[in-house]
Amino acid sequence: MxxxxxxxxxxxxxxxxxxxxxxxxxxxxxxxxxxxxxxxxxxxxxxxxxxxxxxxxxxxxxxxxxxxxxxxxxxxxxxxxxxxxxxxxxxxxxxxxxxxxxxxxxxxxxxxxxxxxxxxxxxxxxxxxxxxxxxxxxxxxxxxxxxxxxxxxxxxxxxxxxxxxxxxxxxxxxxxxxxxxxxxxxxxxxxxxxxxxxxxxxxxxxxxxxxxxxxxxxxxxxxxxxxxxxxxxxxxxxxxxxxxxxxxxxxxxxxxxxxxxxxxxxxGDEKGLVLPPQIAPTQVVLIPVGPWKKNPAIVEKLDEIFAALKAKGIRVHLDDSDQSPGYKFNEWELKGVPVRIELGPRDLENQQALMKARDEDEKVSVSLDAVIEHVEKELEMMQTRLLEKAKAFRTENSHTHIETLDELTTHLEKSKEQETIPGWVLAGWCGDDACEETIKEKTKFTTRNIPFNPPTTKHKCLNCGKEAKHTVWFARAY
Ligand SMILES: [Zn+2]
The missing domain is CATH 3.30.930.10 (Bira Bifunctional Protein; Domain 2)
Known part of the structure; x- marks a missing residue:
């Protein structure tokens, strides 16, 4: 694990x-x-x-x-x-x-x-x-x-x-x-x-x-x-x-x-930080690869890309330090930089560069003519993708079919056994502070809020089974 x-x-x-x-x-x-x-x-x-x-x-x-x-x-x-x-x-x-x-x-x-x-x-x-x-x-x-x-x-x-x-x-x-x-x-x-x-x-x-x-x-x-x-x-x-x-x-x-x-x-993921492009201090990192030091045209081209991105208001960094490309990839991934562009002698010959989004597994090859447009589009797409991924994760870990405290306890035991995360539970609440307190004592789940737009409406209190006044998100919280 x-x-x-x-x-x-x-x-x-x-x-x-x-x-x-x-x-x-x-x-x-x-x-x-x-x-x-x-x-x-x-x-x-x-x-x-x-x-x-x-x-x-x-x-x-x-x-x-x-x-x-x-x-x-x-x-x-x-x-x-x-x-x-x-x-x-x-x-x-x-x-x-x-x-x-x-x-x-x-x-x-x-x-x-x-x-x-x-x-x-x-x-x-x-x-x-x-x-x-x-x-x-x-x-x-x-x-x-x-x-x-x-x-x-x-x-x-x-x-x-x-x-x-x-x-x-x-x-x-x-x-x-x-x-x-x-x-x-x-x-x-x-x-x-x-x-x-x-x-x-x-x-x-x-x-x-x-x-x-x-x-x-x-x-x-x-x-x-x-x-x-x-x-x-x-x-x-x-x-x-x-x-x-x-x-x-x-x-x-x-x-x-x-x-x-x-x-x-x-x-964030196993490799470190993943930053939404709009708040990333560095949005794009440019990294020369292959025997680039013997080939000044590589850094010249990257300088050109750097200037063009900067002119568009994009926060860009050119990493021409003497570390290996692998070291740099790892370093910038840890920092969550949204987009990486790699350029080596063979890429330059083919008039292309490799582009990698921080949240995707595959690198894609993009033509040097349109590299600025590709970067701009990728930053936008990644911003949207991160929200969609987070929404999908939330849906997957929201439980809306737990009706009683016994069912919640069973759910928690099961998630402990299977080493899955317990997530959130949408349940009814009668409005009594004592029911909230009992749920908290037994499960460490507290009421998060009474959502304006719950995915579904609940009719019975999670603790006492009486008529629910509210549909509430319960979860463990920081
Ligand atoms: Zn109750």
């Missing part, structure tokens, strides 16, 4: 290290993003940022240190976050009068400021996003997926009423879905979180959920309708058109560098 299926987390960590994406630091759970992983983040950022601005949002920046008293103002919020907060208690050699938390998220600081910024209905809506780092002191860490410090964006908006705020919550969720499917080629289910999985302080939480290659789920983005909870806690009121003081309705929404981990776990 391969390492990937045998020990997925070892495969994941090895893949990250071989691709030179991160380094560990002496601070537990805090990783350094090396240039390749940071550039992947920059491509995600660029697309998200464009979508946020198209929908009327602007970026701002808020302080990283948050006074303890701010957390006390919203009861659910402090309960949810206090176990994972790191604190600053001392500065300039003196103990602080009030300790300061390194932000886990910024609803409190922003709520405090919005109460000053918002006075009248004319000030609304407030549509702001922040790109920042946040801290959540995690017991068990995994690069990108769960780290003590991570990078993210957090949107914070304020609206005149519930209707407008809920519309915003849904709009941002659908932007997340489009970007994750379009740019990262990761299919997701959008839906609503059950109350026990809600964001601390939210009225409703919605999420997009993605299936990794070991069958576990990653929550890839969340959007929260916060009602007037934070408005009441921080006294964010406006004068409405009837001259009455009214609480605003707020939302918040976020995606993080977790998305990088998801890309690795969804597309």
């Amino acid at each position: 391969s390492q990937m299926t045998n020990n997925f987390s070892k495969w994941y960590i090895d893949t990250i290290q071989k691709a030179d994406l991160i380094d560990y630091t002496p601070v537990r759970g805090c990783i350094a993003f090396k240039p390749d992983s940071y550039e992947i983040w920059e491509h995600i950022q660029a697309e998200m940022d464009k979508r946020f601005k198209e929908t009327g949002h602007r970026n701002a920046y808020f302080p990283m240190l948050i006074p303890e008293s701010f957390f006390q103002k919203e009861k659910d919020h402090i309960e949810g976050f206090s176990p994972e907060l790191p604190w600053v208690t001392e500065a300039a050699g003196e103990e602080l009068e009030e300790r300061l938390a390194l932000r886990p998220t910024s609803e409190t600081m922003i709520g405090h400021l919005y109460s000053n910024w918002i006075k009248s209905y004319r000030d609304l809506p407030v549509l702001i996003n922040q790109w920042a780092n946040v801290f959540r002191w995690e017991k068990k860490t995994l690069p990108f997926i769960r780290t003590s410090e991570f990078l993210w964006q957090e949107g914070h908006t304020a609206h005149v009423d519930e209707e407008e705020a809920r519309k915003e919550t849904m709009q941002m969720l659908s932007i997340y879905k489009e970007v994750v499917e379009g740019l990262l080629a990761i299919p997701v289910y959008d839906g609503q979180k059950t109350p026990s999985e809600r964001f601390a302080g939210a009225v409703d939480t919605f999420s997009i959920e993605a299936m990794m290659k070991d069958g576990k789920a990653v929550q890839a983005g969340t959007s929260h309708y916060l009602g007037t909870k934070f408005a009441e806690a921080f006294d964010i009121k406006y004068l409405n058109k009837e001259n009455k003081h009214t609480y605003v309705h707020t939302t918040s929404w976020g995606t993080s560098t977790r998305l990088i981990g998801s890309v690795i776990m969804v597309h």
Whole structure:
């Protein structure tokens, strides 16, 4: 059995290290993003940022240190976050009068400021996003997926009423879905979180959920309708058109560098990283082969191809180092570079080159006249192909015929015996927290979300057999 299926987390960590994406630091759970992983983040950022601005949002920046008293103002919020907060208690050699938390998220600081910024209905809506780092002191860490410090964006908006705020919550969720499917080629289910999985302080939480290659789920983005909870806690009121003081309705929404981990776990293979062309730091690598050093025409031709691809805005690298071609092939495959072009003396004689897509087994020969067009087309096709492959994998590992907890237990035993992945289970849920808890205790399956468009509708609760209120995705999750 391969390492990937045998020990997925070892495969994941090895893949990250071989691709030179991160380094560990002496601070537990805090990783350094090396240039390749940071550039992947920059491509995600660029697309998200464009979508946020198209929908009327602007970026701002808020302080990283948050006074303890701010957390006390919203009861659910402090309960949810206090176990994972790191604190600053001392500065300039003196103990602080009030300790300061390194932000886990910024609803409190922003709520405090919005109460000053918002006075009248004319000030609304407030549509702001922040790109920042946040801290959540995690017991068990995994690069990108769960780290003590991570990078993210957090949107914070304020609206005149519930209707407008809920519309915003849904709009941002659908932007997340489009970007994750379009740019990262990761299919997701959008839906609503059950109350026990809600964001601390939210009225409703919605999420997009993605299936990794070991069958576990990653929550890839969340959007929260916060009602007037934070408005009441921080006294964010406006004068409405009837001259009455009214609480605003707020939302918040976020995606993080977790998305990088998801890309690795969804597309990676035995040979290493496989990057969707749209986010790959290097999209095309050009490699001279055969006795190319004695034949300057080879590198001249590759220089020409390099310039033409660059002019088209394609991120291209020419590897004319003195390593062997085999070594280079392996190296660039580890890094997940989408397309490789090989050119040797015989190819040049025949006016052709060999092209290899990272996710396909066969090399194809392409004419040198049309090599630029072939590369452009292949990058596009690979982007689509990766999404289709990930969809097929998800369908294969989604189980929609498991009706009872006994059947789920049997399914898990069988998948352990046969060394297959347990995948996700679509099942009914009566709405009772206790049923969710029992399922979690017995199987480690948690509710992922109540999908808006489930493949089929379920009628009986997986645990108690009573009438189901919801059809839910259950899975083990990161
Ligand atoms: Zn039940």
